[in-house]
Amino acid sequence: xxxxxxxxxxxxxxxxxxxxxxxxxxxxxxxxxxxxxxxxxxxxxxxxxxxxxxxxxxxxxxxxxxxxxxxxxxxxxxxxxxxxxxxxxxxxxxxxxxxxxxxxxxxxxxxxxxxxxxxxxxxxxxxxxxxxxxxxxxxxxxxxxxxxxxxxxxxxxxxxxxxxxxxxxxxxxxxxxxxxxxxxxxxxxxxxxxxxxxxxxxxxxxxxxxxxxxxxxxxxxxxxxxxxxxxxxxxxxxxxxxxxxxxxxxxxxxxxxxxxxxxxxxxxxxxxxxxxxxxxxxxxxxxxxxxxxxxxxxxxxxxxxxxxxxxxxxxxxxxxxxxxxxxxxxxxxxxxxxxxxxxxxxxxxxxxxxxxxxxxxxxxxxxxxxxxxxxxxxxxxxxxxxxxxxxxxxxxxxxxxxxxxxxxxxxxxxxxxxxxxxxxxx
Numbered sequence: 001x002x003x004x005x006x007x008x009x010x011x012x013x014x015x016x017x018x019x020x021x022x023x024x025x026x027x028x029x030x031x032x033x034x035x036x037x038x039x040x041x042x043x044x045x046x047x048x049x050x051x052x053x054x055x056x057x058x059x060x061x062x063x064x065x066x067x068x069x070x071x072x073x074x075x076x077x078x079x080x081x082x083x084x085x086x087x088x089x090x091x092x093x094x095x096x097x098x099x100x101x102x103x104x105x106x107x108x109x110x111x112x113x114x115x116x117x118x119x120x121x122x123x124x125x126x127x128x129x130x131x132x133x134x135x136x137x138x139x140x141x142x143x144x145x146x147x148x149x150x151x152x153x154x155x156x157x158x159x160x161x162x163x164x165x166x167x168x169x170x171x172x173x174x175x176x177x178x179x180x181x182x183x184x185x186x187x188x189x190x191x192x193x194x195x196x197x198x199x200x201x202x203x204x205x206x207x208x209x210x211x212x213x214x215x216x217x218x219x220x221x222x223x224x225x226x227x228x229x230x231x232x233x234x235x236x237x238x239x240x241x242x243x244x245x246x247x248x249x250x251x252x253x254x255x256x257x258x259x260x261x262x263x264x265x266x267x268x269x270x271x272x273x274x275x276x277x278x279x280x281x282x283x284x285x286x287x288x289x290x291x292x293x294x295x296x297x298x299x300x301x302x303x304x305x306x307x308x309x310x311x312x313x314x315x316x317x318x319x320x321x322x323x324x325x326x327x328x329x330x331x332x333x334x335x336x337x338x339x340x341x342x343x344x345x346x347x348x349x350x351x352x353x354x355x356x357x358x359x360x361x362x363x364x365x366x367x368x369x370x371x372x373x374x375x376x377x378x379x380x381x382x383x384x385x386x387x388x389x390x391x392x393x394x395x396x397x398x399x400x401x402x403x404x405x406x407x408x409x410x411x412x413x414x415x416x417x418x419x420x421x422x423x424x425x426x
Contacts (some may be wrong), residue, residue, distance in 0.1 A: 025060075026054055026125050029115065033129030036387055037137040038164045047104065047388060054111045061371030067401030068113040070349075071393065074342035075106040078327070081306070088126060088308040095309035098330075105387065109394035115396025117405065123363045126395070131178035135200045137163040138175050138207030145210045159271060161210040169381060171375065172208045172216025174388050179204040183251075187231045187244060188362070202258075209262060212275040214223045215381050219373040226369035228356060292316050296325045308330040323378035327378045330384075339384075343375050346393065349400045356403065364399045371396055 032053055035046040038192075063070060082099045089095035115122055141163030144155025155163055165171040182201045186194055208216050228248060235241045263269045299307060299315065307329045312320050320326040328336030350368045353361070371392045374383060383389045 025057075026122070028056075029122060029130040029151050030125050033126045033132040033391075036130065036391060037133035039170075039387055040162075040164045040166055042101075042240060044387075047101075050108050050111070054107060057111070062111075062114050063118065064110070064114060065117050065401055065405075067404045068110075068117055068397040070345055071113055071342070071397040072110055074338050074345070075109065077338040078331055078342070079103050079106055081331035081333070082309065082340065084334070085306040085308050085311075085330060085332050088305060089311055090308065090314065092312070098309050101385070105385070105390045108387070109390040109397075112391055112394025113397040113401060116395060117401035120358075120360050120402035120406075123360045123395075123399075127178075127181060127363060131181065131200070134175050134178040135203050137165075137171070138203050140164055141171060141207045141212060142203065151234045159267075160212045161207060163207065168211040169213045169215055170386055172211030172213035173377065173386075175204045175211075176216065176219045176223055176373070177207050177218065177366060177370045177388075177392075179208065180227050180369060181363070184227050184231070184261045184362055184366055187228065187247060191247075205255075206262070209259075210268075212271050214275060219370065219377055222373040222376065223369040225365075226372065227365060228363050230250070230369075234355060245282065272408070292318070293322055293325060294322065296320055296322075296329060298338070300325070300328040300333075303329075304333045306330055306335070319382060321381050323381070323383045326382050326384055342393075346396050346400075347372060347375070350396055353399060353403050356364065358403065358406070360399060360402070361398050367392060367399065 032046070032050060035044075035049055038045055039047075042197060079099065079102060082102055086092065086095045086099055094114055112126070116126075140155050141161035144152045145161040146161070147153055155161065157166075157168055160168040161171065162168040163171045165174065179201060182197050182204070186197060186201075205220075208220055228244070232241060232244055234245060263272060295316070296312065307315070312326070312329045320329060324336065324340060327339040331339070347368075350364070350371070353364050355361075358364070374389060374392060377383065
C-alpha cells in the first residue's frame with residue numbers, strides 16, 4: 001500500500017496518545033468534511049486545516065494515481081491559464097491571491113480523489129462528516145432566519161438564510177448532497193426503521209427553502225429526480241418498484257404540505273413570491289445577467305488570455321454569473337476549454353459506475369446527481385470558487401479511480417485463475 005501501515009491495516013502502529021494511526025487518519029478526514037460547511041470568512045478554518053492535512057497525508061505516502069490523471073492534468077491546465085492572465089490584471093496583488101486560492105482549491109480536489117482511490121470505503125467517513133456539518137449549518141441558518149437568539153440575523157443576508165456561508169446561493173446548494181443521501185436511504189430501506197432520519201432531512205430541506213436560492217431549489221429538484229429515476233431503473237422487483245412509486249407520490253404530497261405550512265408565514269410568503277419569479281429584474285436589465293453573457297463571450301473572442309483576473313468587472317457592473325464564461329474571461333481560452341472538457345469528461349466517466357455492484361454505488365449515484373445539477377446551475381452562477389464544488393470533482397474522480405482499480409484487480413485475478421486452471425489440466 002502507498003500509505004503507512006496504520007492507514008491501511010486493521011490495527012496499525014499506535015500514536016503516542018494510544019490511538020491507532022488509522023483512527024487518527026479517519027478522524028482527520030471526518031473533520032475535513034465537517035469543516036467544509038464553515039466558510040463565512042476567509043481564510044476559512046476549512047482552508048487552513050486542509051492545507052495542513054494535505055501536507056501530512058502526502059508525507060505519509062498518499063499517492064497520485066494515473067486513474068485520476070485526467071483530473072490532475074485538467075486542473076493544472078486550468079490554473080496555468082489563470083496564471084497567464086494575471087499579468088494583464090489591473091491589480092496584480094489581488095489577481096495573484098485569487099489564483100493562489102484557485103490553485104489551493106484544485107489541490108483539495110486532488111486530495112479527495114487520492115483519498116477515495118486508495119480506499120473507497122472512506123466515502124462513509126466523508127459522508128458522515130459532511131452530513132453532520134450540513135445539518136448543523138442548516139440549523140444555524142434556520143435559527144438566523146427566524147431570529148431565535150440575539151444576533152442570529154448575522155446568519156442571514158438580504159432576509160435570506162445563509163448559515164455559515166457568505167452567500168445564500170452557496171449555503172443552499174451545499175445542503176443538497178446530504179439531503180439526497182438521506183432520501184436515497186429512505187427509498188432503498190424501510191422508512192419505519194429509519195424514521196429518525198426524517199428529522200435531519202426536514203432540517204436540510206427547510207434550510208434549502210429558506211435560502212430562497214432558485215439555484216438551490218433547482219439543484220435539489222434535479223438531484224431528487226436523478227436519484228429517484230436511478231432507483232426505479234435499478235429495481236427488478238415489481239413489488240418494490242410499486243413501493244417506490246407510492247413513496248414518490250407520498251413525498252410530493254409531503255413537500256406540498258411543508259410548503260403550505262411555510263407559506264402560512266407572511267414574511268416567508270412574500271420572499272417566496274419574489275424569489276419564485278423565473279426572471280428577475282437584474283436578469284433582463286440592459287446590462288443584466290443575460291445581456292452580460294452575450295457581450296462577455298464577444299469580448300472573449302478577442303482576448304485569448306482572457307480579460308485578466310477579475311477583469312470582467314472593468315467592463316460590466318457585476319460579475320459573470322456563469323462559470324463557463326468566467327473560465328474564459330479569467331483563465332483564458334486554455335482555462336475555458338479545459339474546464340468544459342473536465343466537466344464533460346467527469347460526467348461521461350461516472351455514468352458507467354451508476355449501475356455497478358459496488359459498496360459505494362449509492363454514494364456514487366448521489367454525487368453524480370448533485371454534480372450534474374451543479375454543472376447546469378453553473379450556467380447562471382459562478383461556482384468556480386465553491387469549496388464543495390471542488391470536493392465534488394474530487395469525490396467523483398476518486399470513485400472513478402476506485403472503480404478502475406477494482407476492475408483491473410478483478411481482471412488480474414481472473415487471468416491468474418485461468419492460467420492456474422490451464423496448468424492443472426495439463
